[in-house]
Amino acid sequence: MMLTAIAVGVLCLGQGVSTRNASPEPKVALSGRPFPVTFMDIAQQAGLRMEFTSGNEETKKYIIEANGTGVAFLDYDGDGRQDAFLVNGWRLEGFPDGEGPTSRLYRNEGHGKFRDVTRESGAGHSGWGSGVCAGDVNNDGLEDMYVTYWGKNALYRNEGKGRFTEIADKAGVAGDGKDWSSGCTFLDYDHDGLLDLLVTSYQAFDLHKTPAPGKGSNCEWKGMPVFCGPRGLPFGKVTLYHNRGDGTFEDVSLRAGMRIPEGFYAFTAVASDLNDDGWTDIYVACDSTPSLFFRNNKDGTFAEIGAETGVAFNEHGFEQGGMGVALGDYDGDGKLDILKTNFAGDYPNLFRNLGRGFFEDSVLKAHLGVNPQFVGWGVGLVDLDNDGLKDIFQVNGHVYPELDRREGKERYRNPRLVYRNLGKGLFEDVSALSGPGVAEKKSSRGASFGDFDNDGDIDVLVMNMGEPPSLLRNDLNNHSHWIKVELQGTKSNRSAIGATVTIETSKSRQIDAVLSQSSYISHNDSRLHFGLGDESVVRSIAVRWPNGQTENFPSAPAEVLVRLTEGSGKTVSMPLPR
Amino acid sequence: MRITLLVCVLGLARADAQDAAALSEQAQTFAEQKRLDEAEKLWSQAIHLSPDYFPALFNLGYLYVEEGKASDAEPLLRRAAELSPHNFNTYYLLGVTCRSLGRSEDALRAWRSALRLQPNNLRLMQIMSVEYSKGRYFREAAELATRALNQKDRDPNLYFLAIKAYQDAGDDATARELAKQTVARFPDSARANFEYAFHLQKDGELSNALMYLKKAMKTDAHYEEPFFFYGNLLVDQDQSAEAIPYLKKAIENRNDYVPARVVLARALMKLEKWDEAIAELKETMQLDPSHPQPHLLLSQIYFRVGEEAKAKDEKQISFKLRRENPSILEALQSRPFPQN
Numbered sequence: 001m002m003l004t005a006i007a008v009g010v011l012c013l014g015q016g017v018s019t020r021n022a023s024p025e026p027k028v029a030l031s032g033r034p035f036p037v038t039f040m041d042i043a044q045q046a047g048l049r050m051e052f053t054s055g056n057e058e059t060k061k062y063i064i065e066a067n068g069t070g071v072a073f074l075d076y077d078g079d080g081r082q083d084a085f086l087v088n089g090w091r092l093e094g095f096p097d098g099e100g101p102t103s104r105l106y107r108n109e110g111h112g113k114f115r116d117v118t119r120e121s122g123a124g125h126s127g128w129g130s131g132v133c134a135g136d137v138n139n140d141g142l143e144d145m146y147v148t149y150w151g152k153n154a155l156y157r158n159e160g161k162g163r164f165t166e167i168a169d170k171a172g173v174a175g176d177g178k179d180w181s182s183g184c185t186f187l188d189y190d191h192d193g194l195l196d197l198l199v200t201s202y203q204a205f206d207l208h209k210t211p212a213p214g215k216g217s218n219c220e221w222k223g224m225p226v227f228c229g230p231r232g233l234p235f236g237k238v239t240l241y242h243n244r245g246d247g248t249f250e251d252v253s254l255r256a257g258m259r260i261p262e263g264f265y266a267f268t269a270v271a272s273d274l275n276d277d278g279w280t281d282i283y284v285a286c287d288s289t290p291s292l293f294f295r296n297n298k299d300g301t302f303a304e305i306g307a308e309t310g311v312a313f314n315e316h317g318f319e320q321g322g323m324g325v326a327l328g329d330y331d332g333d334g335k336l337d338i339l340k341t342n343f344a345g346d347y348p349n350l351f352r353n354l355g356r357g358f359f360e361d362s363v364l365k366a367h368l369g370v371n372p373q374f375v376g377w378g379v380g381l382v383d384l385d386n387d388g389l390k391d392i393f394q395v396n397g398h399v400y401p402e403l404d405r406r407e408g409k410e411r412y413r414n415p416r417l418v419y420r421n422l423g424k425g426l427f428e429d430v431s432a433l434s435g436p437g438v439a440e441k442k443s444s445r446g447a448s449f450g451d452f453d454n455d456g457d458i459d460v461l462v463m464n465m466g467e468p469p470s471l472l473r474n475d476l477n478n479h480s481h482w483i484k485v486e487l488q489g490t491k492s493n494r495s496a497i498g499a500t501v502t503i504e505t506s507k508s509r510q511i512d513a514v515l516s517q518s519s520y521i522s523h524n525d526s527r528l529h530f531g532l533g534d535e536s537v538v539r540s541i542a543v544r545w546p547n548g549q550t551e552n553f554p555s556a557p558a559e560v561l562v563r564l565t566e567g568s569g570k571t572v573s574m575p576l577p578r
Numbered sequence: 579m580r581i582t583l584l585v586c587v588l589g590l591a592r593a594d595a596q597d598a599a600a601l602s603e604q605a606q607t608f609a610e611q612k613r614l615d616e617a618e619k620l621w622s623q624a625i626h627l628s629p630d631y632f633p634a635l636f637n638l639g640y641l642y643v644e645e646g647k648a649s650d651a652e653p654l655l656r657r658a659a660e661l662s663p664h665n666f667n668t669y670y671l672l673g674v675t676c677r678s679l680g681r682s683e684d685a686l687r688a689w690r691s692a693l694r695l696q697p698n699n700l701r702l703m704q705i706m707s708v709e710y711s712k713g714r715y716f717r718e719a720a721e722l723a724t725r726a727l728n729q730k731d732r733d734p735n736l737y738f739l740a741i742k743a744y745q746d747a748g749d750d751a752t753a754r755e756l757a758k759q760t761v762a763r764f765p766d767s768a769r770a771n772f773e774y775a776f777h778l779q780k781d782g783e784l785s786n787a788l789m790y791l792k793k794a795m796k797t798d799a800h801y802e803e804p805f806f807f808y809g810n811l812l813v814d815q816d817q818s819a820e821a822i823p824y825l826k827k828a829i830e831n832r833n834d835y836v837p838a839r840v841v842l843a844r845a846l847m848k849l850e851k852w853d854e855a856i857a858e859l860k861e862t863m864q865l866d867p868s869h870p871q872p873h874l875l876l877s878q879i880y881f882r883v884g885e886e887a888k889a890k891d892e893k894q895i896s897f898k899l900r901r902e903n904p905s906i907l908e909a910l911q912s913r914p915f916p917q918n
Binding site: 026028222290309313315316358364365 | 814882901
């Protein structure tokens with residue numbers, strides 16, 4: 001018998017998630033400059049002891065157990081200290097009545113201590129929680145919160161005096177209860193001075209219609225049976241609610257064009273003016289599908305232009321497992337760039353803003369392709385060493401705990417990553433120089449960036465699967481200067497979400513944006529933090545308010561928090577209680 | 579199609595079996611005369627008369643494989659394998675059948691049985707190594723490629739197979755070492771120089787990599803890969819203008835080289851040579867109408883120049899093609915290894 005040659009055709013075994021087996025790019029030699037940042041995990045001593053629940057931590061049967069939750073730094077009681085809100089999940093087998101976990105709110109009592117105020121605040125509901133965003137929806141000067149769930153979502157109206165009331169159903173933003181919502185962001189898309197709300201759904205998840213692990217082509221990871229998805233499962237959607245100003249919202253998704261794009265698994269939503277036209281746009285990181293860029297058409301509608309502008313795929317047109325998003329100007333050109341974390345076996349994206357809303361993936365050029373082995377989640381473009389350049393902090397964690405029982409290098413719990421910005425658009429991996437809080441291995445998801453101890457540097461609050469959070473205190477050891485900027489809208493929404501701030505010293509200009517959500521379905525400290533290096537004075541501050549108007553403010557000294565109120569033209573220094 | 583009858587006549591005592599043998603023999607004659615419908619009919623009759631008659635089962639199974647009727651072939655070959663568990667060809671064909679049915683795991687299982695029968699079959703090792711890699715069994719792919727290489731280290735193709743397997747397995751150090759050995763052993767092989775250059779650039783040794791790429795281009799001016807890769811490296815370093823001649827040479831060497839055409843279009847886009855980029859992309863679309871990437875880039879160009887409606891149309895075509903052929907971008911994504 002003679003067999004004819006048989007061509008080897010293209011055949012890819014299915015996997016549920018987008019990955020491409022990318023190798024780590026070579027690490028360039030370190031600059032040799034000392035890195036003055038040391039992160040210490042002080043969650044336990046600070047009193048942040050809630051253990052996150054997100055399904056089974058030995059074996060994940062369904063994808064709902066894998067994605068974890070977001071966290072938030074916010075000042076809910078207006079005392080000048082960043083409090084901590086931790087979204088909690090659930091488990092498949094449920095809990096006895098009254099014993100289920102809830103999300104938790106911890107009040108920052110100062111001096112590094114937090115107190116659990118969940119019960120008295122009314123912000124602790126049970127359910128399979130996902131993400132969180134914050135903003136002042138009724139312009140009363142108090143920060144409200146929205147929390148997404150698999151099921152109905154929650155809107156917590158801040159009543160003052162440390163109390164919240166859950167009003168999602170009454171306000172019309174609870175959703176239909178069928179979706180697994182993930183991201184959310186408040187934004188004022190129509191310049192009416194009221195915060196509207198965008199909610200992303202990861203998928204219309206139905207436990208009873210989802211195959212068991214290994215039971216399908218999207219239910220394997222490198223030959224190992226694992227939970228199915230996201231590929232093969234029903235897609236998610238984006239919902240836009242317009243704030244009527246009377247305490248209720250209207251679902252305008254269809255009218256606004258949010259339902260035109262189809263076929264995505266949406267996570268983190270970020271709202272900011274990405275094309276510099278004075279109107280707030282939206283970027284959504286999507287898992288294993290093209291990510292979305294909704295350009296504000298200035299008429300109450302949006303156009304999805306992710307593919308056209310270069311932010312839907314990587315530079316080769318490849319779909320990626322997008323998770324978290326950070327916005328920031330990493331190259332000092334005055335434009336906000338987009339950093340997106342992705343699944344393992346892939347690089348993150350560093351979408352450099354070329355202007356007018358066009359982007360180019362510069363991840364390899366920036367030397368950020370050195371750690372593709374991790375599943376990246378929460379991420380921040382933040383100045384960790386106050387040198388005036390935005391560094392990167394990224395938390396990681398695989399989605400398959402089964403990896404811990406298998407040979408190979410992949411593990412469920414991973415260390416964090418820190419990249420120092422060297423200037424000229426280049427980064428170096430300084431994780432090994434950044435202290436035990438970075439080296440500790442967790443399967444992390446959400447991360448929030450803020451200065452909880454008001455000592456002038458950026459700390460990090462991290463969600464860890466099946467464990468208490470990490471509170472990574474930045475023990476910065478240098479004499480670099482800094483300034484914090486807090487915005488208060490009057491014509492614009494009170495939280496000034498969607499505003500951008502440009503500060504100028506004698507040596508440099510920096511820009512940053514006020515966001516309602518970023519990182520991985522999390523909310524950051526709303527005060528913008530700028531490192532100033534050896535500059536002790538900010539010569540001028542310009543604010544582009546969410547309504548598109550630009551206002552200039554006078555100079556300010558370093559080492560203060562300045563409050564800029566829309567229309568005042570004044571720079572007011574605020575106390576920073578420790 | 580050439581089919582040689584397998585000799586398997588031992589123990590044919592029963593009349594049915596004798597009839598089946600006669601029918602099968604006649605079918606074989608028809609097959610050799612390319613009268614395949616008649617051959618199929620006779621082999622089917624033979625199996626009807628004697629369901630366990632191996633030659634009829636095997637040959638009809640093989641006929642179905644050749645005709646692309648994998649679903650029909652599988653039960654016949656599976657039964658044939660049960661009846662004659664020491665027949666290499668049956669397991670090999672069963673593997674081919676399972677793979678064409680999209681069941682890579684079953685294909686590899688059948689091929690493992692075949693390899694046990696012919697443990698030195700280099701061709702099968704090559705095929706299995708590629709299949710293991712595609713199924714992301716990278717370690718198994720690398721082990722098999724090494725085994726093949728250890729048997730016959732005079733064949734540069736086996737080196738290339740092993741290099742790719744280790745590269746897929748994430749073991750870049752071994753892949754690089756193999757590439758180094760390959761270029762030392764086959765210094766005048768353009769491909770060997772190219773492989774080593776590829777690993778040098780991965781390790782950040784760009785100037786060394788460019789040196790080997792230049793040697794590869796000089797050694798074989800008709801080998802497209804080094805030209806493409808050299809040009810691609812230049813584009814990545816924002817040297818788009820310098821990259822263009824190399825990319826054009828790669829395309830001259832292989833007109834349907836879509837990755838090179840796509841990178842050429844990207845280089846032209848970086849230089850804001852919109853008309854040239856559009857022309858390049860349109861030509862690429864004609865060469866490969868199923869590829870989504872030219873449409874995506876065209877969408878980006880139209881958007882840049884303010885033609886949003888055309889941009890949207892191209893985007894939608896790109897998305898449609900992407901859905902229809904999801905693996906095509908994975909091929910573009912990876913470095914362009916020729917088929918092993």
